[in-house]
Amino acid sequence: MNRLQPREFGLIVAALALALDQGSKLFMLYGLGFRHMLPGDHIPVLPFFNLVMVWNPGISYGLFPASGPLGTGILVAVSLAAVAGLTWWLWGSTSRALTTGFGLVIGGALGNLIDRLLYGKVADFFHFHGFGYDWYVFNIADVAVTLGAVAIIYDVLKPEHPPAAMPDTHSDREAS
Secondary structure (H helix, E strand, C coil), X not given: CCCCCHHHHHHHHHHHHHHHHHHHHHHHHHHCCHHHCCCCCEEEEECCEEEEEEXXXXXXXXXXXXXXHHHHHHXXXXXXXXXXXXXXXXHHCCCHHHHHHHHHXXXXXXXXXXXXXXXXXXXXXXXXXXXXXXXXXXXXXXXXXXHHHHHHHHHHHCCCCXXXXXXXXXXXXXXX
């Protein structure tokens, strides 16, 4: 059995992230009927977690909201450029952590890009809160992008080679 090349592994990770994101969104929108909910309506699941319907017209945290077809087109173009660049980097990568990170970011970006193309905005559902604090409402694509960024940062910051072992001077003395 041949071992997967790092780029193949990264592409599989991207496909899985995309499938999980789009599958969860289809389930939430059509299986649970969230497409009929008003924005902000929520279903309490746990004391610290709600399912909520939020349509995000911008990028993370609602930054740079698209206010029409031109804005949406710009966000689509930026997403496509990011996916193309990350795929190019993925293609040349040999590190498993780096290809995993690139794959997660690519899959997440494509998941939110599909939403933007289909609905003009991104569907978000998951909301954690507690002790007077609220986390932003997010989806599986956002999780993939965040974990991917962590994997990329880890790969960049990890040492190239493990530290050299310290010589065991005690055993040298015993051999004499």
